[in-house]
Amino acid sequence: MTEKALRLGTRRSKLAMAQSGQVADAVSQVTGRPVELVEITTYGDVSREHLAQIGGTGVFVAALREALARGEVDFAVHSLKDLPTAQPDELVLAAVPVREDPRDVIVARDALKLTDLPRGARIGTGSPRRMAQLNAYARGHGMDIETVPIRGNVDTRIGYVMNGELDAVVLAAAGLNRIGRSDEVTDFLSVDTVLPAPGQGALAIECAADNADLVAALAELDDPFTRVAVTAERSLLAALEAGCSAPVGALADLLADGQIVKEMRLRGVVGTTDGSTLVQLSTTGPVPETHEAAMALGRELATEMLAQGAAGLMGERAQ
Numbered sequence: 001m002t003e004k005a006l007r008l009g010t011r012r013s014k015l016a017m018a019q020s021g022q023v024a025d026a027v028s029q030v031t032g033r034p035v036e037l038v039e040i041t042t043y044g045d046v047s048r049e050h051l052a053q054i055g056g057t058g059v060f061v062a063a064l065r066e067a068l069a070r071g072e073v074d075f076a077v078h079s080l081k082d083l084p085t086a087q088p089d090e091l092v093l094a095a096v097p098v099r100e101d102p103r104d105v106i107v108a109r110d111a112l113k114l115t116d117l118p119r120g121a122r123i124g125t126g127s128p129r130r131m132a133q134l135n136a137y138a139r140g141h142g143m144d145i146e147t148v149p150i151r152g153n154v155d156t157r158i159g160y161v162m163n164g165e166l167d168a169v170v171l172a173a174a175g176l177n178r179i180g181r182s183d184e185v186t187d188f189l190s191v192d193t194v195l196p197a198p199g200q201g202a203l204a205i206e207c208a209a210d211n212a213d214l215v216a217a218l219a220e221l222d223d224p225f226t227r228v229a230v231t232a233e234r235s236l237l238a239a240l241e242a243g244c245s246a247p248v249g250a251l252a253d254l255l256a257d258g259q260i261v262k263e264m265r266l267r268g269v270v271g272t273t274d275g276s277t278l279v280q281l282s283t284t285g286p287v288p289e290t291h292e293a294a295m296a297l298g299r300e301l302a303t304e305m306l307a308q309g310a311a312g313l314m315g316e317r318a319q
Contacts, residue, residue, distance in 0.1 A: 005034040006214070009064045009073030012039045013153050018178045019203055020077045023221070026097070027075075027205075030220045038073050040064055065091060068208060075207035075214060079175075080199035080230055085238035094218035095205040099226040100174035102201035102251060104130060104194045105185040107158050108168035113187040117145060121167040124150040124160050128247035128273045130170045133194040135275025147273075158184060170194075174201035195249030195269045195280075198233035202226055225254055228287065228294045229264065235298025236268050240310060247271055252297075254287060261287055268301050270310045279310045 006027065010020035017037065024035035040063050061083055064076040068091060080096065087093060106114055106123070114137075117123070123145055125131060131147040138145045148166060150157060154175060160166040170189070176182045205221060207214050229252035236250045249269040254261045264287045271278035283301045288294035302310075 003033045005036045006031065006075065007038045007073040008035050009038050009040050009067045009076040011060060011064070012041060015154060015175050015179055016077075016079075018180075019079070022178070023077045023097070023203065023205060026221055027218065031217045038067070040067050040073075065206070068206065071208075074211070075205060075218065078204045078206065080202040080204040080234075081197040083199065083204050083234075085234050090209055091206050092209040092215055093204055094207050094215050095220075095222040096227040096230060097203055097205070097221045098223040099229070100177055100201040102196045103173045103191060104170050104189045104196055104200075105173045105176065106168045106170050106187045106189065107161055107184050108186045109161050109164070111186045112168065114168075114189065114193070115141070115143075117143070117167055119144040120146065122146050122148050122165075124148045124157060124166040124169040126151050127170070127197070129197055129249050129269075130194060131273040132247040132271035132275055132278065133249060133269065134170070135273065136271055136278045137193050137275070139275050154179065154181065172196070172200055191251055191253075191267070195251050195267055198237045198248065198250040199230045200251075202230050225261065225287075228252070228291075229254065231291060231294035232264070232266050232288065232298040235295040236266065236302045236305075237298075239299045239302030240268075240270065240305065247273055250298075255284070263287060264297070266297055266301050268305055270305060277309075279305050279308045281305050281308065 008020055008024050010016050020037055024037060028035050061078055064078065067073045068076055108117065123134060125147060126149055134147055150160060154171065157169045157171060161169055173188065176185060205218050207218060232252040233250040237248055240248055247270055252264055252266045255263045255265055263284050265282055265284040267282040269278055269280040281301060281304050285297065288297055
C-alpha cells in the first residue's frame with residue numbers, strides 16, 4: 001500500500017502556491033511520500049487594510065500555524081520575511097532551503113531604470129522599509145520621487161504600472177523568479193541602494209516539534225549557509241524590537257575567497273519613511289558556527305544601531 005500523503009499548508013496566492021509546489025516536489029523526493037497542498041486563507045489575504053495596521057506580514061503566518069497546531073496539515077511553507085521573530089515552542093523551523101535572489105527590483109513603465117525615472121515619478125510599495133531607503137536614495141541623488149502605499153498580489157501591483165496609475169512598483173526578485181515573471185523586471189536594485197527585508201528570498205519550512213521523523217526528513221532540505229545568514233538578520237530585527245512592518249532592512253552575505261567561505265558581513269538599516277534620516281551600519285566577522293553565534297552577531301549590530309539613534313526612527317514600536 002502507498003504511504004499516506006503529507007499535507008502541506010499554503011496560502012492561496014499564486015506566489016505561495018508556486019513556492020509550496022517547489023517545496024512539495026523536494027519533500028516528496030526526500031521522503032518518498034506524495035505531498036498534497038492544503039490551501040488556507042489568512043486574514044492578510046482577505047483584509048484590504050494596510051499591512052502595518054493589521055500587524056505586519058505576520059498576519060499571513062498565523063492561520064498556517066493554527067492549522068499546524070490543530071493537526072490539519074503536517075507542515076507549512078512561509079516566506080521567511082513574513083515570519084515573526086518569536087518561534088512558538090510547539091513548532092520547529094525544520095528547514096531553510098537555499099535562498100533565492102534577496103534583492104528588490106522595480107517594474108517600471110517604458111522599461112525604465114530607477115535612475116531614469118522622470119521628476120515626480122510615483123513609485124508604489126506597501127513597505128515602509130522600501131519607502132525609507134528609496135526616499136533616502138532620491139534625496140542623496142537629486143531625484144524627485146513620490147512613494148505611494150499599495151497592497152495586493154503581483155498581478156495587482158504590476159497592473160498599476162500597466163494602466164498608468166504609477167510609474168513603477170517595487171517587488172522582491174525572488175517572488176518574480178518563483179512565478180516565472182522575472183522578465184518583467186526593469187531594474188534590479190543594488191543592496192547598496194535598498195537593503196532587503198530580513199530573510200527576503202528565503203523560505204521557511206515549519207512543522208510540529210514533536211514529529212521527529214518529519215523534522216529529520218525536512219532537515220535534508222536545509223541549507224546551513226542560508227540558515228546562519230537569515231538567523232543573523234532576524235536576530236537584528238528582534239533586537240531592534242521591530243515587527244515585520246518596521247522600516248528595517250538587513251542582509252548577511254558570505255564573503256568567499258575563491259571557493260572557500262571566509263567571513264560573513266551583516267548590514268542593517270533603519271530609517272524614517274521620508275528618507276530624511278537613516279542609520280546604516282555593518283559588521284564583518286567569521287561565519288557563525290552555531291545558532292547562538294549567528295544570533296549574537298545580529299544582536300551586536302542592533303546594539304550599535306540603537307546607540308546611533310535607531311530606536312527613534314521606527315515610529316510605533318511593535319508590541
